[in-house]
Amino acid sequence: TLGADKAYDVTDFVGELRSRSVTPHIAIDGHLSKTGKPRKTAIDRRTLRHAGYAVSQRCRKRIEEVFGWIKASAGLAKVKFRGRARVDAAFKLALAAYNLIRLPRLLGATA
Structure with missing residues (x-):
């Protein structure tokens, strides 16, 4: 598929x-x-x-929600950095922040 x-x-x-x-x-x-x-x-x-x-x-849909959050809340809709390494670092930081936001919900689901 x-x-x-x-x-x-x-x-x-x-x-x-x-x-x-x-x-x-x-x-x-x-x-x-x-x-x-x-x-x-x-x-x-x-x-x-x-x-x-x-x-x-x-x-x-779940995957698209992550990218939507990164664009809207993490401010990466328009990247303010130049260079692949800096943009990559900003993207990884935004993904880490998203995981931290999801963590309480994930921990609550297992309890």
Whole structure:
């Protein structure tokens, strides 16, 4: 399987994955077109009916929440550093802060 963002919900990309025997677990782009109709999706019902697709989308949401928190709360939406090493250090520090914020909830879940 291959998980991807809704930007990859394109017929050519999904067709190429299927030709390589890869199941696309791509988020469906449900935006409305200019005419008000829902956008056509390349993901068919045979993929949507499996429980693995739903699990994949829940895992994807949890990962996206981390990046959303880093952008919004940790201030990394617009990086103020230059150079790969400094940006990498800022990103790792933001991830460590996120883990510290989650720690009480994780410890409470095991108790």
